[in-house]
Amino acid sequence: MPEQLTGAEALIRSLEYEGVEVVFGMPGGAILMAYDPLIESPIRHVLARHEQGAGHMASGYAHATGKVGVAVVTSGPAATNLLTALQDAYMDSVPIVAITGQVATTAIGNDAFQEAHTWGMSMPATKHNELITSADEIPDIIREAFHLASTGRKGPVLVDVPKDVLAATMTWHRPGAVRLPGYRPAVKGHPRQVKAAVDLIEQSEHPVLYVGGGVIAAGAAEELEQFAEMTQIPMVTTLMARGAFPDSHPLNLGMPGMHGTYTATTAMQRSDLLVTIGARFDDRITGDPKHFAPEAKVIHVDVDPAEIGKNRFADVPIVGDAKTVLQQLITETERRGPQPNREEWLATVHDWQGTYPLAYEQNPEGPIQQQYVIEEMLRITEGDATIVAGVGQHQMWASQFWRFEEPRRWINSGGLGTMGYAIPAAIGAKVGTPDEVVFAIDGDGCFQMTGTELITAAVENIPIKVAVMNNASLGMVKQWQNLFYDGRLSQTELSPTVPDFVKFAEACGGVGLRADHPSEVAEVIEQALAINDRVVVVEFTCDPEAMVFPMVPAGGSNDDLILSREDLA
Amino acid sequence: MKHVIAVIVENKPGVLARVSSMFARRGFNIHSLTVGPTEDDAMSRMTVVVDGPEMEQIIKQLYKLVHTVKVTEFEPGTAIEREIMLVRVNADPKRRGEILDAARVWEARAVDVGVATITFEVTGPPERLADFLQLMNAYGIVSLAKSGRIALPRDQKSAKKQLKTA
Numbered sequence: 004m005p006e007q008l009t010g011a012e013a014l015i016r017s018l019e020y021e022g023v024e025v026v027f028g029m030p031g032g033a034i035l036m037a038y039d040p041l042i043e044s045p046i047r048h049v050l051a052r053h054e055q056g057a058g059h060m061a062s063g064y065a066h067a068t069g070k071v072g073v074a075v076v077t078s079g080p081a082a083t084n085l086l087t088a089l090q091d092a093y094m095d096s097v098p099i100v101a102i103t104g105q106v107a108t109t110a111i112g113n114d115a116f117q118e119a120h121t122w123g124m125s126m127p128a129t130k131h132n133e134l135i136t137s138a139d140e141i142p143d144i145i146r147e148a149f150h151l152a153s154t155g156r157k158g159p160v161l162v163d164v165p166k167d168v169l170a171a172t173m174t175w176h177r178p179g180a181v182r183l184p185g186y187r188p189a190v191k192g193h194p195r196q197v198k199a200a201v202d203l204i205e206q207s208e209h210p211v212l213y214v215g216g217g218v219i220a221a222g223a224a225e226e227l228e229q230f231a232e233m234t235q236i237p238m239v240t241t242l243m244a245r246g247a248f249p250d251s252h253p254l255n256l257g258m259p260g261m262h263g264t265y266t267a268t269t270a271m272q273r274s275d276l277l278v279t280i281g282a283r284f285d286d287r288i289t290g291d292p293k294h295f296a297p298e299a300k301v302i303h304v305d306v307d308p309a310e311i312g313k314n315r316f317a318d319v320p321i322v323g324d325a326k327t328v329l330q331q332l333i334t335e336t337e338r339r340g341p342q343p344n345r346e347e348w349l350a351t352v353h354d355w356q357g358t359y360p361l362a363y364e365q366n367p368e369g370p371i372q373q374q375y376v377i378e379e380m381l382r383i384t385e386g387d388a389t390i391v392a393g394v395g396q397h398q399m400w401a402s403q404f405w406r407f408e409e410p411r412r413w414i415n416s417g418g419l420g421t422m423g424y425a426i427p428a429a430i431g432a433k434v435g436t437p438d439e440v441v442f443a444i445d446g447d448g449c450f451q452m453t454g455t456e457l458i459t460a461a462v463e464n465i466p467i468k469v470a471v472m473n474n475a476s477l478g479m480v481k482q483w484q485n486l487f488y489d490g491r492l493s494q495t496e497l498s499p500t501v502p503d504f505v506k507f508a509e510a511c512g513g514v515g516l517r518a519d520h521p522s523e524v525a526e527v528i529e530q531a532l533a534i535n536d537r538v539v540v541v542e543f544t545c546d547p548e549a550m551v552f553p554m555v556p557a558g559g560s561n562d563d564l565i566l567s568r569e570d571l572a
Numbered sequence: 573m574k575h576v577i578a579v580i581v582e583n584k585p586g587v588l589a590r591v592s593s594m595f596a597r598r599g600f601n602i603h604s605l606t607v608g609p610t611e612d613d614a615m616s617r618m619t620v621v622v623d624g625p626e627m628e629q630i631i632k633q634l635y636k637l638v639h640t641v642k643v644t645e646f647e648p649g650t651a652i653e654r655e656i657m658l659v660r661v662n663a664d665p666k667r668r669g670e671i672l673d674a675a676r677v678w679e680a681r682a683v684d685v686g687v688a689t690i691t692f693e694v695t696g697p698p699e700r701l702a703d704f705l706q707l708m709n710a711y712g713i714v715s716l717a718k719s720g721r722i723a724l725p726r727d728q729k730s731a732k733k734q735l736k737t738a
Contacts, residue, residue: 126593127597131638134585184641185582185639185640186638308632312628
């Protein structure tokens, strides 16, 4: 006899059917029904303290594992709290499925208790969303949601489930084949375009591989390395692509753009060909688009056709999956035989690297520079840690000074720039990769937004580590006020002593450590690394006046980058 | 410059909201948008008239919507385009005959006659509606409702013949 299930049971079974191991969430009235079958389910539930945290946890999990992260929350305020995390995942193409409770179908539109128009509000913040109106639809819609989240250009998908749908009875059936007549993501690049791309590469004298997060999303790091080595094209890795290619590789010029290395940004400016793979000519990369890479032709490989030609004309557009297209490019390049000698171009860029390295000075008397903390963390961990950043100065320094050698060990909020991302995302990453050291690098401003998720980490036994770079400021905003508002500081100074981060960590069930002086930095990092059964917060009392360089002022030309404070005079 | 595009979408709740929300958030201007059923119950046809030069982006962004199945931009002259309008004009009893004569030439049907106004229904290519409106302006237009444009591509085989008769 066919099995009769409630909608709630069908929902949880559908998640099991997708291979979901863990969901991040918080129960409430409308989603209550779904939490009952969760008791018997093998799916782990991590109880977040705020729905935004649950969303970022799902994102951190997805970044670290490459799997779909799942968040489950209730209706109304829970759904609105989740929106930030959805938009964040949308901007960074992170595969997430969010399940939200909804008031009963009979109450929708009546301003019922904890009702919000979740479907309408989440529409522009998701790749796709659905409101389920009948329990029978549950298996198929959940299947579709996972398919959409994890294929093509990945992204968040929201499924809104009314209370009466969860309570209704349905005859269980396994989901059928996905039927989405309007959804056919391209995989293979057009062979003619692949040939045209290799033609351009062979004709180019100063090519640059411009690599974005799409390479990591496609799992194409190996192909990228092979292609770079056979063509000897120097590479820039965007904020979202750090780790797609080893920083130790001589072809890697680091991060380009607003706070990129001189060499990465300038190589693009002087380039005659940008071989763009899974990147989107974001304004933080290009600066003023009119002055960006003026001589360069563009090969643009992207799985999302809408990215091609959106911000920059593509001479050779290739729509396809980065891994497949790279394989096609490798095959075509092999067929052509020896590639042009790039020694002169490589000598030029390596020369720039020698002349304009990333630089800072750590006065042994203090104050502590954040770059120094990051370099010490790198030295002591030997780079074997997953780094999760918030948004601001500390994020830029982490991207600049950490040496990333493999994909999925760098997790941050790139497109949306969501302050407070680090702690919940680190929790998600640690859940997904429990054997790795997961070290959040956070600012004091960011920490105060989502620091209460430390409670989640402590109670759920998710031993993340958090370095709080306490410069008693909203540092990046303060930097802009210093540079572009004549130093008139408006609302960017935080208290140097409140909150007490050490006590805060302890109150949340973790260990709190502090370094006030450069000589203490290495010691507290070692202490933090020795503790693996509890959450550890290490506060570093940092220089409140430090600024991130190089810097291209917003909207400026990438030719006019500011290298240091001295450049400002 | 106005462009006419046909968008075949899955006939699902909220699909109009998805399309109009995308236009709004991407900053694309809609001149008119109509939506209705097609020969296939599972699909709806939208005819969108848009202003602006970013046609490539508009079409790509439409395709990104999961429920969009097919987008076609009509080159000028390649589609049969129709619109319906109801227009109420001032019609002093003394000028009523003159107005009705003019309307007859345009195949405008008088669908409501009041003490001081006449309401016409006009169907046809958008240009013809525009011309009729211009004519009626002389009498004074009291109110106006337009359906927005609908369009179908011409059957390739009879393209020449239809171009002449449209």
